[in-house]
Amino acid sequence: MQEASCRLNRRTFIKGHLAALAVLALPAPALALARPTARERALSFYNIHTGEKLKNAIYWADGGYVEETLDDISFLLRDFRRNEVGTIDPELLDQVFSLRRAVGAKNPVHIISGYRSPATNEMLAQQSGGVARRSFHMDGRAVDLRIPGCDLQTVRRAAIGMQRGGVGFYPRSDFVHIDTGPVRSW
Numbered sequence: 001m002q003e004a005s006c007r008l009n010r011r012t013f014i015k016g017h018l019a020a021l022a023v024l025a026l027p028a029p030a031l032a033l034a035r036p037t038a039r040e041r042a043l044s045f046y047n048i049h050t051g052e053k054l055k056n057a058i059y060w061a062d063g064g065y066v067e068e069t070l071d072d073i074s075f076l077l078r079d080f081r082r083n084e085v086g087t088i089d090p091e092l093l094d095q096v097f098s099l100r101r102a103v104g105a106k107n108p109v110h111i112i113s114g115y116r117s118p119a120t121n122e123m124l125a126q127q128s129g130g131v132a133r134r135s136f137h138m139d140g141r142a143v144d145l146r147i148p149g150c151d152l153q154t155v156r157r158a159a160i161g162m163q164r165g166g167v168g169f170y171p172r173s174d175f176v177h178i179d180t181g182p183v184r185s186w
Helices: 010-024 028-034 067-076 090-103 118-127 152-162
Strands: 040-047 053-061 109-113 142-146 166-170 175-179
Touching: 040 067, 040 090, 053 067, 053 090, 067 090, 090 142, 090 152, 090 175, 142 152, 142 166, 152 166, 152 175
Parallel strands: 040 109
Antiparallel strands: 040 053, 109 142, 142 175, 166 175
């Protein structure tokens, strides 16, 4: 059941797709304007495996990324299995920021998987056919997430509507994958 803290109705979904199509028609220099335009960008995270939280972490301000906050986010999104920290792509954070805005989320984003070491990725690939051998997770360019209060299908539709990378839908495992790779969905 979709709660009030998550809003993406048919009209919002169609508007998002029309906006995405309009953006694709723009020349490359104008595409920079299609990114988030807030004066500050902040995210709240909860890592479901470690129990760690980051609340309203301002990762972008005064026209640039805040290195200390990027380090804090990279730590929270680390490979919890091996306790290895990888650098998280700031563009990925911008995607998460835009996704939260698109669905009107107020709750922290729950992290299922952020950075993965090559060893962890290999172990997971051996256990499941659904793990890419050359995963964007290993480069800090992917995150598996859910947003409490938002229907998973709503999160998926909003992510696809942004047209800003890969979107994977895993309803049995209760998460959506987003990455900064080519635009595609599965």
